[in-house]
Amino acid sequence: MKNWKASLIIVAGSFLFYACSSDDDLSFEQQNREVPAFSSDRAYNFIETQVAFGPRVPNSEAHVETINYLRDYFRDVAGQQNVFVQEFQQEVYGDTLTMYNLLASFGTQHEDRILLAAHWDSRPRADEDPNDPDSPILGADDGGSGVGVLMELASVFAENDVPIGVDIILFDGEDYGRSGDLNNYFLGARHWGNNPPVPGYNPRFGILLDMVGGVDAKFAKEGYSMQYAPNLVNELWSIAAELGHGEMFLDERGGRVADDHVVVQQTTGIPMVNIIHHTAGPDGQVNFPPYWHTHNDNMDIIDAETLQAVGDVVLELIYNRIPR
Numbered sequence: 448m449k450n451w452k453a454s455l456i457i458v459a460g461s462f463l464f465y466a467c468s469s470d471d472d473l474s475f476e477q478q479n480r481e482v483p484a485f486s487s488d489r490a491y492n493f494i495e496t497q498v499a500f501g502p503r504v505p506n507s508e509a510h511v512e513t514i515n516y517l518r519d520y521f522r523d524v525a526g527q528q529n530v531f532v533q534e535f536q537q538e539v540y541g542d543t544l545t546m547y548n549l550l551a552s553f554g555t556q557h558e559d560r561i562l563l564a565a566h567w568d569s570r571p572r573a574d575e576d577p578n579d580p581d582s583p584i585l586g587a588d589d590g591g592s593g594v595g596v597l598m599e600l601a602s603v604f605a606e607n608d609v610p611i612g613v614d615i616i617l618f619d620g621e622d623y624g625r626s627g628d629l630n631n632y633f634l635g636a637r638h639w640g641n642n643p644p645v646p647g648y649n650p651r652f653g654i655l656l657d658m659v660g661g662v663d664a665k666f667a668k669e670g671y672s673m674q675y676a677p678n679l680v681n682e683l684w685s686i687a688a689e690l691g692h693g694e695m696f697l698d699e700r701g702g703r704v705a706d707d708h709v710v711v712q713q714t715t716g717i718p719m720v721n722i723i724h725h726t727a728g729p730d731g732q733v734n735f736p737p738y739w740h741t742h743n744d745n746m747d748i749i750d751a752e753t754l755q756a757v758g759d760v761v762l763e764l765i766y767n768r769i770p771r
Contacts, residue, residue: 485758494595502583546619553604560612562653565593566621576741592660636707640714653719667701672720702733
């Protein structure tokens with residue numbers, strides 16, 4: 448994600464979907480359902496495994512190794528028939544990139560569905576690093592953390608029946624663009640939105656997880672999210688406060704961060720919000736953590752407490768706050 452820039456779809460096409468396309472109809476309340484536990488230790492290990500492959504930049508060996516790892520994992524927890532890898536190619540800066548969106552579906556018996564997403568690629572250049580700006584970064588938080596949380600959530604969904612259908616999508620090519628060039632960011636989200644594997648997919652809402660594992664994380668209420676789905680944002684942040692994570696989920700307006708959720712909303716109309724480590728200055732300028740787009744975005748800055756908070760909030764929402 449960039450300071451200046453400021454699903455799954457059910458893979459079997461025989462399902463129908465009924466959902467709202469705006470936030471106005473979204474309401475939440477306690478359902479008195481049991482909420483399963485989230486393991487930050489397992490989420491941490493999932494991030495560590497991704498980072499061990501190296502920078503997950505399109506056309507690299509690490510990129511291919513990582514998508515194979517993710518495909519095999521989600522097939523194991525969701526079932527092979529419920530996982531789809533959407534391969535596509537795009538020419539960027541004179542290179543033809545081969546990229547992959549991964550889609551996995553849980554609770555396929557439910558017509559009513561929601562979407563969870565993250566990007567799994569890492570940045571091909573460390574723009575903000577004063578010592579080595581031209582080398583790719585490991586992206587432990589920026590890319591790896593959202594995927595790690597979703598992998599752990601997937602294991603929870605596989606072991607505990609979900610009260611609503613949940614579709615997970617991992618977008619590729621989110622972080623490929625050069626600074627200032629929005630057209631070459633969000634490549635996977637844009638391809639998915641314009642080429643839906645299942646036409647007419649219409650979940651109630653979507654949640655994007657981006658940079659959700661860093662130490663001392665601060666999640667302000669991102670500006671586009673408040674525009675697209677304020678009821679969902681406020682419910683998530685209210686849950687966080689109830690669970691004791693109010694110092695992390697700040698009850699304040701953040702900046703407008705262009706990210707995959709903006710592309711999804713623009714191409715599909717799905718109301719989608721972004722949980723992302725950032726704050727905003729008095730002028731609305733987005734402030735990211737100091738390791739953002741540098742080589743310090745490695746496992747040293749991944750914090751189990753942050754992962755736990757994000758996992759707890761999302762599970763509480765899914766299992767105990769969504770009316771049938």
